[in-house]
Amino acid sequence: QSALAQPRSVSGSPGQSVTISCSGTSSDVGKYEYVSWYQQHPGTAPKLLIYDVTQRPSGVPDRFSGSKSGNTASLTISGLQAEDEGDYYCCSHAGISYVFGTGTTVTVL
């Protein structure tokens, strides 16, 4: 199984919106409503932002939203803030396994 494709980096100014794409196949992202998104800062464990494509755990700001169309999932960060800088990973169920995305570094200009 191949890693899901994400852009290497995205950037935006404070207050702007950025969207991170996560491209898979009809065997993972396109087949299951089990896509999740994680934020990771250096030296720490990933933090769950979105699960089941669109669901936000309690405590995650509503600035973070998820969606999916076909074989591509997306994470949108609205009203970008300095603390949103970090690495972001998508993850999809793939039948009897899970596959992660290649990761995207978000930079706040």
Next chain:
Amino acid sequence: QVQLQESGPGLVKPSETLSLTCIVSGGSISSRSHFWAWIRQPPGKGLEWIGSINYSGRTYYNPSLRGRVTLSVDTSKNQLSLRVMSVTATDSAVYFCSREDEGSSRRDWGQGTLVTVSS
């Protein structure tokens, strides 16, 4: 709230077996609503799902690692274990223990433990 704590040797020699344990607190490893997984991240690289196991021992493994990896659970100690055989430098990574919700993509994470493969 479940807490996951990984432990094991930080240094393993090439060709040997890497063994890690994860102690679960604030939740039962016998839960029928969860799977328990291992995920790793080589230094400076992305995340890789290794495999998962449930309370009854049903396991799923990453096809790329199948044959070298074994997951197990010890319900009496409320812990899960990972063994990776015949390690090479490419197995050097931070290894995370994780709880997966069955029927959902929700996931809780441990803080991770760094394992370096070197002679």
